[in-house]
Amino acid sequence: MIDTVDSLLTVRASAAKDAIVDPVDRISYAELDAETRFLATSFVTAGVGKGSHVGLVMPNGVSWVRTALALLRIGAVLVPLSTLLAPRELVSQLRVAGVRHLVAVDEFRGHRYLDALRAELSAPGLGxxxxxxxNLPALRDVWHPDSLPASGDADTADALAASVDPSDDMVVMFTSGSSGTPKGVKHSHGSALGAVRASLQPRCIDSDTRLYLPMPFFWVGGFGGGVLSALLAGATLVTEPIPTPESTLRLLERERVTLFRGWPDQAEALARQADSADLSALRQGSLEALLPPAQRAAPGARARLFGMTESFGPYCGFAADTDMPASAHGSCGKPFAGMEVRVVDVDTREPVETGRVGELQVRGPHTLRGICRRAREEIFTEDGYYPTGDLGHLDADGFMFYHGRTDDMFKVSGATVYPSEVEAGIRTLDDVDAAFVTNVPGPTGDRVGALVVCAPSLTTEALTTAARNVLSAYKVPTVWLLARSRDAVPRGTTGKVDISRLRDMLLTATTDGETR
Incomplete structure (x- = not known):
């Protein structure tokens, strides 16, 4: 079993096929093994050792992968940092993760990271x-990716690589829900690689796959779902730092991509221009908007793989190219082997009967080993389960259905409203592209509010009338905000919907005197 990054790269060392491809660069498995081994000696010379926390601020591409894997080979702990962070957020995450060395590009998409840090920390000589x-007592060095010391002692680097154990920390990944402060989630080599390995078959990734994934590598969806998935399967990963419909279509066609696992709205935007590119290499398991109509499944028939950073990606799913049983349509599939899922009452914390909605708790080999600056007893239950904060239920056959977040649910006139159920209902309405629901405080209690991305012809009156046909009366929004583009949806630095800002937007819509 391959349970460290060094052993994984060593196994792939003789392969001449592409490992990582970006719009301007590519690297084979053989080159990746050789170049990361060489770069690892540079890091050792610079003072990086086993257990050193190293931050990485770089866009997607071959260079990111080469740098990250060189660090992981010698047992350094990778801390991927968002390229979207504001200076104060970046300083906070560097402090929380105890980053000792930082590798950062000068600029990306208008963000000048070192300039911003110098100003935030009043440190003009930084870098x-x-x-x-x-303010950052652990930080000792800041490097540009091209300014690392020359290669050093290969024997020392090899000795460090040989000492890495599956139980050693691999990565600290920052995550946050729709609200709340980002937290640094710790995973070991064994838990991270095990989680990725368990999801390969459900995601239809094998050695012949040419996988396109635009998700940033600082998210578990990009790092685990992309980089480590390709390495474990021996597949080819195709990515780009700044996806646009034109650049993505050219990349998909040029690289004969077989599996598209980007964002659904990205796939829908590409589909509107797909006639300009040859996408015939795409196969089932890809997001369906890009597949021929004959290859698309009925709504809800394919699982929505479900997971989180704390489980290093999906812990529940079903083969992405296969219909689930009719009774499981709309579910997230079944928990992967070794992962235990139980549902507990939100208030009493006691397990609930099959079919009842409650908080999901998970336990198993792929769960996090800890959270930075938090004691174990603060994170896990006494019997080792991790309370996810997600709402769901399990049916009699073990399929899991997602119902939103515990901190998102609310009551209207004493009845519980799950935003995900209201969103799902609204999305079935004609001319609706997306819906985002939360509670909006009012004079007599919470109201249901919805930001809906829809056609210009739709009005709040028409939506209200149509929603009454698919939702119980108390679930029908009474506060509406209509948008023509998903760009209007407020999101945080992790890309998730910012519920607090969404609620403020909806509240403003009511204080302006009308919903719109």
């Missing part, structure tokens, strides 16, 4: 040599 900062 010009060793540092000692009061």
């Amino acid at each position: 010009e040599g060793p540092v000692c900062l009061e």
Whole structure:
């Protein structure tokens, strides 16, 4: 069993096929093994050792993968950092994760990271040599990816690589829900690689796959679902730092991509221009908007793979190219082997009967090993389950259905409203592209509010009338905000919907005197 990154790269060392491809660069497995081994010696010379926490601020591409895997080979702990972070957020995450060394590009999409850090920390010399900062006491070095020391002692790097154990920390990944402060989630080599391995078959990834994935590598969807998935399967990963419909279509066609696992709205946007590119290499398991109509499944027939950073990606799913039983349509599939899922009452914390909605708790080999600066007893139950904060139910056959977040549910006139159920109902209405639902405080209690991305012809009156046909009366929104583009949806730095800002937008719609 391959349970460390070094052993994984060593196994792939003789392969001449492409490992990672971006719009301007590509690297084979053989080159990746050789170049990461060489780069690892540079990191050792620079003072990086086993257990050193190293932050990485870089866009998707061959360079990101080469740098990250070189660090992981020698047992350094990778801390992928969002390229979207504001200076204060970046400083906070560097501090929380105890980052000792930082590798950062100068600029990406208008963000000048070192300039911003210099201003935030009042440290004009940052990046010009060793540092000692009061606000970041652990930080010792800041490097540009091209400014690392020359290669050093290969024997020391090899010895460090040989000492890495599956139980050693691999990565700290920051995550947050729709609200709340981002937290640094810790995974070991064994838990991360095991989680990815368990999801390969449900995601239809094998050695012949040419996988397109635009998700940033600082998210588990990009790092685990992309980089580590390709390496474990021996597949080819195709990615790009700034996806646009034109660049993505050219990349899909040029690289004969067989599996598209990007964002659904990205796939829908590409589908509207797909006549300009040859996408015939795509196969089932890809997002269906890009597949010929004959290859598309009925609504709800394919599982929505479900997971989180704390489980290092999906812990529940079903083969993406296969219909589930009719009774399971709309579900997330079944928990993967070894992962235990139980449903507990939100208030009493006691397990509930089959079919009843409650909070999902998970336990198994792919769950996080900890959260930065939090004690184990703060994170897990006494019997080792991780309370996810997600709502769901399990049916009699073990299929899991998702119902939203515990901190999103609310009551209207004493009845519980799950935003995900209201969103699902609204999305079935004609001319609706997307819906985002939350509670909106009012004089007599919470109301149901919805931001709906829809055609210009739709009005709030028409939506209200149509929603009454698919939702119980108390679930029908009484506060509407209509948008013509998904760009209007407020999102945080992790890409998730920012519920607090959404609620403020809906509240503003009511205080302006009308919903719109």
